[in-house]
Amino acid sequence: MDFFSPNYLPWLLALVILIFSSLSFLFFTKKSKKPTNLPPTPPTLPIIGNLHQLGKLPHRSLTQLSKKHGPVMLLRLGQVPCLVVSSPETAKQVLQTHDLECCSRPFSHGPKRLCYNLLDLAFGPYSDYWKEMRKLCVSELFTVKRVHSFRHVREEELGKMIKHITQISPNNPVNLSELVFSLTNSIICKVAFGKTYEGKQFESSKFQESIDEAMAMLSSFWGADFFPYVGWFVDVFTGLHWRLEKCFREFDAFFERVIEEHLDPNRIKSEHENITNILLGLSKDETTTFRLTRNHIKAILMVIISNLLFFWFYTFKFY
Structure with missing residues (x-):
């Protein structure tokens, strides 16, 4: 009997998770008196907690659970407690009244790796570094003047898409998903890098395929997130x-190439600045609180790419 055949691998994996999670629970969980004022909790299973109740569309699963257990409930995702609020009143308490206590981001293995140990603004935890990075982005990258300076890019790319649609025969169907992704990709890439990337820009895949893989890495279930000590x-x-490492190396090489192109003295300079130009200029500014390194620049560029990821995923793939 071959236990490593495809038929037995899921059962073997489940057995490994059970054994290692049990060891983690026995040796690394501190015994403490449970508080008595916790929110309602759906029935849990040993080790995995409520993970089995989250389907392929977690937001819908949480909606159904909140209808039964109320607008505030506590889930056990593996060994990690998670408070879920699902009404306007409770959301206001979290996002406005108690914003300072609730504003930090939860740790996740995928974003940490792809964002250079959380040097970015979107996934980084709330800290003095995050506040300085936010101040830099607000005052230098996303000002009203800066947004208006990229108006020509939006108008140019939107005009190209409209022209492309008008040239298509009325009898031929139009794939709006691909057109809108191409439009968003062109705008974001021109704003961030000065030119578009649609072909085979990565070692083994096209730009859109690498975008999809990065989205998968950012949203994947990471055992290390929910089962400390053994999830890895x-x-x-x-x-x-290994998929995460390959994805990181491809994007790192891509960002490195973009930076080197902008540092090339023989490069044809555009009359309009892009985000990479601005960041490289800030990296030479000695008056800032901290000096931007290449990893800082790459992390910010990854956030800009992630905007394209989330737009594509939530608009066309999530529902």
Whole structure:
């Protein structure tokens, strides 16, 4: 009997998760008196908690659970407690009244790697560094004047898309998903890098395929996130760890190439600045609180790329 055949691998993986999670629970969980004023919690299973109740569309699963357990409930995702609020009143408490206590981001293995150990603004935890990075982005990158300076890019790319649609025969169907992705890709890439990237810009895949893979890495289930101390073994065993490393290396090489192109003295300079130009200029500014390194620049560029990721994913793939 071959236990490593495709038919037995899921059962073997489940057994490995159960064993290692049990060891983690026994040796690394501190015994403490449970508070008595916790929010309602749906029935949990040993080790995995409420993970089995989250389907392929977690937001819909949470909606159904909130209808039964109320607008405030506590879920156990593996060994990690998670408070879920699902009404305008409770959301106001979290996002406005108690914003300072709730504003930090939860740690996740995928974003940490792709964003250079959380040097970015979108996934980084709330800290003094995050506040300085936010101040830099607000005052230098996303000002009203800066947004207006990129108006020509939006008008040019939108005009190209409209022209392309008018040239298509009325009898031929139009794939709006591809057209809108191409439009968003062109605008974001021209604003960030000064030119578009649609072909085979990565070592083994096209730009859109690499975007899809990065989205998968940012939104994947990471065993290390929910099962401390032993979850990394699950990520390695399933191959997710190696996929993340390959994705990181491809984007790192891409950002490195973009930076080198902008530093090339023989490069044809555009009359309009892009985000990479601005960041490279700031990296030479000695008056700032901290000096931007290449990793800082790459992390910010990854955030800009992630805007394209989330737009594409939530608009056309999530629902």
